[in-house]
Amino acid sequence: MLETANTAINQAQRFRIVLSGGTTPKALYTALRSGTTDWSKWEIYFTDERCLPTGDSERNDFMAQQALLNHVPVAAVHTLPAELGPENGAIQANQQLDNTTPFDLVLLGIGEDGHTASLFPGINWGKEQNSPAVIPVHNSPKPPPQRLSLSLNRLANSHQALLLSTGDAKLPALRGLAKSEDNSPLVKLAQHVPVQVYYQATQSV
C-alpha cells in the first residue's frame, strides 16, 4: 500500500485514497502510522459513513481518526456529512465530490452478507453511469440503518482496490465472489477496477 502511495506521489504529487470503516482495517491504519511516506500528499476519502452524530465512536471517520489520521499530517480529510442524515448528507456530499477525478486506491471491507462500503445486496448501489458520487442508504440490514455510501459508479472510477477480510465468518461471502453473482456489489466493482483480496482465516477460500 505504501508502495502504491509513494508511486502516486512521485508521479502526480498526490495520493487520493478511500478508507473503509468497520473493525477490519483498524490494525492496518494503526500500523500505517509508522510508514515511510510524504503524508502531506495524502488526500483521504471514505467509502461510506453511518448516520450518527459527529464524534460518535461507531462512525467510520472516528475509527480512522483514532487509528491513523490524528497521528499523521495528511493534506486533506474529506469526511462524509452523515450527521445530516441520508438525504441532506448526500446532497451536501455531492456538492463537494463529483465523479471526475479517479481515486488512486480504495480500501474495501466485506460484510458476512457480502456488502461493501454501505452497498448491500438487494439495495440500490448507484451503478448507473449517471449515478451521483454519494448515495443515501435508508434500510441497511446492519445497524445503523441510515448511511451514506460512495456509489458503485464512483468507486468504479479508481485505479485499484484492496479488499481486506478477517475471520472465518466472512469465508462464505468471499467464496460467493468467485461465483460472479449479480447480487454482489464487489463482483460488479471488480468488472471495472482490479481488486486484490487479502484475507485471514483458518481455512482457505
Ligand SMILES: O=C1O[C@H](COP(=O)(O)O)[C@@H](O)[C@H](O)[C@H]1O
Ligand atoms: O458497516 C460497515 O461494514 C463493512 C465491514 O465492516 P467490518 O466491521 O466487518 O470490517 C465496512 O467495510 C464498512 O465501511 C462499514 O460501514
